Amino acid sequence: MISLSILKKSPLFSGIDTKDLQSMLSCLSAVEKKYAKNELILRQGDPVGYMGLVLSGRIHILKDDFWGNRTILSDVTPSQMFAESFACSQNQGLSVSVLAVEPTSVLFLDIKRILNTCSSACVFHTRLIRNLLSVLAEKNLMLTGKIDHITKRTTREKLLSYLSAESLKAGSPKFQIPFNRQQLAEYLAVDRSAMSQELSKLQKEDYLSYHKNNFHLKDNFTH
Amino acid sequence: MISLSILKKSPLFSGIDTKDLQSMLSCLSAVEKKYAKNELILRQGDPVGYMGLVLSGRIHILKDDFWGNRTILSDVTPSQMFAESFACSQNQGLSVSVLAVEPTSVLFLDIKRILNTCSSACVFHTRLIRNLLSVLAEKNLMLTGKIDHITKRTTREKLLSYLSAESLKAGSPKFQIPFNRQQLAEYLAVDRSAMSQELSKLQKEDYLSYHKNNFHLKDNFTH
DNA sequence: TAGTTTCTGTTGGAAATACAACGAAAAGGA
DNA sequence: TCCTTTTCGTTGTATTTCCAACAGAAACTA
Numbered sequence: 001m002i003s004l005s006i007l008k009k010s011p012l013f014s015g016i017d018t019k020d021l022q023s024m025l026s027c028l029s030a031v032e033k034k035y036a037k038n039e040l041i042l043r044q045g046d047p048v049g050y051m052g053l054v055l056s057g058r059i060h061i062l063k064d065d066f067w068g069n070r071t072i073l074s075d076v077t078p079s080q081m082f083a084e085s086f087a088c089s090q091n092q093g094l095s096v097s098v099l100a101v102e103p104t105s106v107l108f109l110d111i112k113r114i115l116n117t118c119s120s121a122c123v124f125h126t127r128l129i130r131n132l133l134s135v136l137a138e139k140n141l142m143l144t145g146k147i148d149h150i151t152k153r154t155t156r157e158k159l160l161s162y163l164s165a166e167s168l169k170a171g172s173p174k175f176q177i178p179f180n181r182q183q184l185a186e187y188l189a190v191d192r193s194a195m196s197q198e199l200s201k202l203q204k205e206d207y208l209s210y211h212k213n214n215f216h217l218k219d220n221f222t223h
Numbered sequence: 224m225i226s227l228s229i230l231k232k233s234p235l236f237s238g239i240d241t242k243d244l245q246s247m248l249s250c251l252s253a254v255e256k257k258y259a260k261n262e263l264i265l266r267q268g269d270p271v272g273y274m275g276l277v278l279s280g281r282i283h284i285l286k287d288d289f290w291g292n293r294t295i296l297s298d299v300t301p302s303q304m305f306a307e308s309f310a311c312s313q314n315q316g317l318s319v320s321v322l323a324v325e326p327t328s329v330l331f332l333d334i335k336r337i338l339n340t341c342s343s344a345c346v347f348h349t350r351l352i353r354n355l356l357s358v359l360a361e362k363n364l365m366l367t368g369k370i371d372h373i374t375k376r377t378t379r380e381k382l383l384s385y386l387s388a389e390s391l392k393a394g395s396p397k398f399q400i401p402f403n404r405q406q407l408a409e410y411l412a413v414d415r416s417a418m419s420q421e422l423s424k425l426q427k428e429d430y431l432s433y434h435k436n437n438f439h440l441k442d443n444f445t446h
Numbered sequence: 447t448a449g450t451t452t453c454t455g456t457t458g459g460a461a462a463t464a465c466a467a468c469g470a471a472a473a474g475g476a
Numbered sequence: 477t478c479c480t481t482t483t484c485g486t487t488g489t490a491t492t493t494c495c496a497a498c499a500g501a502a503a504c505t506a
Contacts, residue, residue, distance in 0.1 A: 063371065071374045073367065085367075088360035095367060115353065129352060130338065136359035137311035143366040144296065144308075144318060148286065150373055151294045151412040153494075154462065181484060189374035191464050196485055212472095212484095376464075377492070404454060414494050419455050435454095435502095452503070463492070472483070 002032055002107060006055050009079040011138070012131050016124055024124055028113045035100040042083060042098040050108045051084040057104025058178070062186070063096050072187040074142065075178045081135055087111035088136070150189050155198045158188045163208065163215060173217040180213065225255055225330060229278050232302040234361070235354050239347055247347060251336045258323040265306060265321040273331045274307040280327025281401070285409070286319050295410040297365065298401045304358055310334040311359070373412050378421045381411045386431065386438060396440040403436065 004021050007013050013021060032055065035041055041059060042048065054076050061073040061082060073096060076082050086094050088111060114128055149161040162184075166175055177184065185192035202208050209216045227244050230236050236244060255278065258264055264282060265271065277299050284296040284305060296319060299305050309317050311334060337351055372384040385407075389398055400407065408415035425431055432439045 063374075065375075069376070071370075073370065085360045085363035088356055089364055092364065095364070095371075115356075126349075129356065133311055133338075133352065133356055133359065136356065136363060137308045140308035140359060140363055140366065141312055141315065141318070143363065143370065147294075147296065147366065147370060147373070148318075150370070151286075152288075153292070153412070156462095180482095182482095189376070193465080193485080193487090194463055197487090200485070379492095403452095405452095415454090416456080416495080417493055420457095423455070448506090450503100450505075452501100454499100454501075456498085456500105458497100459495095461492105461494070463490105465490080466488095468486085470484085470486105472481100474479105474481075476477100476479085 002030070003055060006079050007053070007107075010053060010081070011079075011135050012053065012081060012128065014131050014134075015127055020124060024128075029110045031108045033106050033108065035104045035106065037100060037103055039100045040097060041100055041104075041106060042094055044094055044097045046094045048083050048086045048094055049090075049112065050110050051087045052082045052098070053107040053109065054078050054080055054082070055105040055107050057100060057102040059104055059106075060099050060101050060183070061096050062099060070186050071189055072179070072183055074146070075187075077178070084111075084132065084135060085139070088115075088132075146187075155188075155190045155195055156202070158190060159195065159198060159202065160207075160221075162188060163217060164221070166215070167217050173221075175215055176213045177215060178213075225253070226278060229302050230276070230330075233276060233304070234302075234358050235276065235304060235351065237354050237357075238350055243347060247351075252333045254331045256329050256331065258327045258329065260323060260326055262323045263320060264323055264327075264329060265317055267317055267320045269317045271306050271309045271317055272313075272335065273333050274310045275305045275321070276330040276332065277301050277303055277305070278328040278330050280323060280325040282327055282329075283322050283324050283406070284319050285322060293409050294412055295402070295406055297369070298410075300401070307334075307355065307358060308362070311338075311355075369410075378411075378413045378417055379425070381413060382418065382421060382425065383430075383444075385411060386440060387444070389438070390440050396444075398438055399436050400438060401436075 002025065004018055007021055008018055013024075016024070035057070041052070044063070056078050058078075059076045059082065061076065063071045063073060065071075074082075082098060083094065086092060090111075114125070114132065145165060149158050149165070152158045152161050163177075166177055167173055169175075179187055181196060182192050185195045188195065199210065203210065206218055207221050208218055225248065227241055230244055231241060236247075239247070258280075264275070267286070279301055281301075282299045282305065284299065286294045286296060288294075297305075305321060306317065309315060313334075337348070337355065368388060372381050372388070375381045375384050386400075389400055390396055392398075402410055404419060405415050408418045411418070422433065426433065429441055430444050431441055
């Protein structure tokens with residue numbers, strides 16, 4: 001039995017009544033799967049005809065290159081989606097991998113069932129497609145934001161760019177980040193030890209303070 | 224009079240008959256505007272309720288930061304679109320600027336007219352929205368590809384990553400790139416002179432040869 | 447054609463990063 | 477609880493990048 005409360009929070013099902021959700025799920029041939037911590041959900045190269053929606057847990061979209069360098073593209077939490085771009089553009093195989101960083105439950109939705117209005121005339125397809133449009137647009141902006149961070153030239157600037165964006169998102173100078181140090185380094189595409197060093201400096205210079213994943217940006221942060 | 228042949232090539236109007244295009248344009252309250260070389264088409268911060276479609280010329284999506292560092296996010300050629308993510312996600316102002324790098328003609332389309340099926344019951348809206356979905360998905364993959372390049376740690380790796388992708392796209396070891404050196408550096412987020420140096424080295428080591436924007440990847444390129 | 451501007455490659459020194467290695471602290475498992 | 481594994485900060489060195497400056501080639505203009 002799938003938790004409908006998570007689905008209701010998902011932008012994909014925005015504006016769709018709870019009582020209609022259940023019937024829609026079967027119409028979309030939705031399938032739930034569970035994964036253990038550190039289990040690979042999808043592999044680079046896999047063809048994908050479905051998109052994923054995280055019901056519980058947490059996943060990372062990542063890419064490993066030839067030399068073993070890993071890059072984390074994004075962190076996906078419950079009610080958010082993944083692989084929808086690949087599913088929508090069909091032809092192409094997955095250029096990323098998807099990893100469960102915690103015990104995770106995922107709902108898979110057949111993209112064809114969403115795009116092709118079904119014979120049973122499910123009236124919500126129109127709404128669903130527009131929601132999907134929003135999801136893709138938002139994800140696009142998210143990627144643009146990420147590019148913003150990693151195009152900064154120094155590790156310090158990357159950190160400042162990322163942390164101020166996170167603070168803004170949290171609406172507070174105190175916030176948690178969803179990464180540990182190694183993961184943050186992989187997200188910002190820098191060396192972990194160099195990044196740790198830079199964080200120390202920033203703390204010494206009283207730009208910010210941190211403890212584990214909790215950060216606090218100080219007043220003289222605005223450079 | 225708008226060139227319909229360019230529109231026909233656009234993924235947005237894919238599958239829509241030429242004879243219907245003209246009426247659709249007025250339905251979408253399409254407006255054509257012309258820009259001189261180096262003229263700004265849209266400014267960072269502008270609210271956007273419309274998306275753009277390049278009819279002729281060439282534009283760059285770019286971002287200037289506080290210190291004057293410019294980053295080129297993408298290069299957009301005739302029949303391609305821009306600003307569609309911002310238009311679709313509505314609320315947000317533009318986080319990038321759009322610059323005409325050549326004399327350019329742009330068609331603007333009102334996003335509301337696309338999303339809200341019009342009263343005159345234009346039957347193509349459904350098709351249009353699905354096409355838009357594909358455009359957004361493709362752009363997403365494009366951004367992911369760009370992230371691939373710039374997350375590489377060294378200038379050399381960034382170049383190799385970008386050039387091999389361009390070669391793949393062209394389907395040949397010989398190809399042109401749409402950037403001059405300065406622009407390529409801004410696209411890859413590296414210093415121009417350092418990049419020039421690295422290109423020289425790569426040529427000396429016989430990985431590739433180049434003349435202006437024409438590149439030729441040699442056999443021992445595959446590292 | 448001559449003069450001007452833009453583009454490209456080169457250089458040298460300053461600055462920043464990557465890499466490898468290590469110990470301490472924290473987290474997790476038996 | 478004890479032991480193992482993971483995480484985190486620190487350091488020193490080699491490598492790489494950035495920056496500023498310059499000169500020749502190419503493109504543009506009058």
